[in-house]
Amino acid sequence: MSRVIGIDLGTTNSCVSVVENGQSTVIPNSGGYKTTPSMFGISQDGRRLVGHLAKRQAITNARNTAFAAKRLIGRRFDDPEVQKTIELSPYEIVRGPNDDPRIKIGGKTFTCPEIAGIVLREMKRVAEEYLSETVHEAVITVPAYFNDTQRQCTKDAGKIAGLEVLRIINEPTAAALSYGMNREGDEKIAVYDLGGGTFDISILEMSEGVIEVLATSGNTFLGGEDFDRRIVQHLIKWFEETEGMDLRGDTMALQRLKDASEKAKCDLSMRDVVEINLPFIASDSEGPRHLNYELTRESLENLVHDVVEGTLKSVEQCCVDAGIQAQDIDQVVLVGGQTRMPLVQKRVAEYFGKRPHKGVNPDEVVGLGAAVQAAALLDSDNDMLLLDVTPLSLGIGTYGGHFARLIERNTTVPVSKGHIFTTTRDNQSAVKIRVLQGESDMAAESDLLGEFVLSGIRPAPKGEPEIEVSFDIDANGIVSVSARDLATGKEQSITVSSTGTLSDTEIDEIIQAHDIYEVELKG
């Protein structure tokens, strides 16, 4: 029996894990790295690059390097998050035929599940090289706030990568799992996740194997890259003052500054001072110029202090949403490489009044949790019971623009619920079922997941026909909806695939198109 891998498909980096001999292990790629940049690019000579190679051309060939596709996946083109990404991204984002955002690089347009699929395919390849066997199945993690469409698109990405996605689980849930926290009785846990490009704070409640997300908050445009950017700006300013040369328009210099800043930031989590040496960063008539600079931990902390404080505002909001005080939290879990920074650890500890849980690498904790879940799915003797909950309420749009909730948020999944609705006009022969997700009472303020029509209703005065609408949510959080006229027995149903998702035909076409290319990743 082949093994099931766990994949943390991150905005900035991804990580693949597996359980071996009862222990979950992160699988390194051939370059020895345990995480792989979630980047896909096309070089100027037409080569397709994934991971570290794509990252290396991210500045010098920015228009042809896609990153952070996770911010776009499963969203509509007009979504404010997509519009903000368009403003900030050097690559082109265009409106797709399904009203979805698509990424245009190297003269070709890619769907977001396709880009995510390319990254997942690479993680699959890394696992297969390490395990020396073919891998067909995976558990993939997603942010707790992901709605049905975003989850469905992530499943599609898995399919494009040649993986059957056995389960989609929430990232904070995976983090808690990798600590084995689901077995320790009733607890409230704060998962502080500061990754490369996003910040998420989740408050979970664990009770008898059920993990409930009480609240999530965060900022999808705040992460470790903001810290790097502050260092880059600082170095550019210093170089301009001391050498009189402006490096802002020089993409080669900017790429080097970005790489060196990221490295210096990581080193400063273990040391008080680092040297940044960039020989031949520029030249003029007097010859080459070198950038040699000493950066201290203290100066770095001054540069990014406000960014760290910004995360704590989201933490405060999350506690309010969850209806708890900071001191009610039993455990604090840190996720994401940026949480290695001593200033972050110090401020989080001060806020919650307790030291964060130690022991698992913050870069790997989510991927490891996914592997734990993957192993549990294979092992029929495993007594671990993991029950996730719906992140958002589900229901249908009703007369007057209202939103009738059928399943409240935080309901444990899998779940099935039904309700009887009726017609609003005499002799109405059809009803349009609009499936919505969200917390507003107004349909217009909720996410439209999909819609379908139930026709052939027996002619009758308004209010007389009985139409039963049933919702099913499976363990992945994927929603199916059916509507049945109780008088005629006529039924219509859909597995919700809203306008942002791909059809099976589109997915098959993408799979075939990608089989032609050999995607490259090294080191």
Place this chain on the structure above:
Amino acid sequence: MAQAKEEHVAKLLRQGLELYGTGEIPRAFMLWNEALELDPGNEEALDYIRDADRRSLPRADRGDAPSASIVWDARRLVQGENEEAALELLVSAPNSVTLECESMVELLRAKIFRKYKNALGDLDKIPRVKEDAADLEGRNLPPSAGFLLSMVDGLTSLSDLVTVSGMDRFEALRSLHRMSEAGILELGT
């Protein structure tokens, strides 16, 4: 042997004419120049080049004496197997944008590129920096070389470095070749 060479020159001249007829003028010049290298002074090749250059040069300084003499000097450098100097002369000279110059530049770049590739060997080789930072800073390298050096990590191959650098392939390979010749880089597997 001489007959084979003659046939090859004739073929190059004919192919050049065909390309010229379809509007691929720089490529036609390349072939005629190649014919001239095999058979220096070949009148037919010289005629084609002169004639075509006269007829089809809206952006050239036709009849410009410096341009003609630069081409002449470049040819002599090529005959002396100093192709890099010939290329340098052609690309740095003002008023040298004739199609003949352009085609010669292309031909030289293709030839020198092959030379670099042969010298470096298998482009899957992995370069490593041999010198320490202090010695390196004493050298006079351009920023593009510094950029390439910053990506040398002992894992990335020459071929991948050229690709991800985003630099012109010729320029990237020239820089890597020069650094290898100067003992800054060593190549391994």
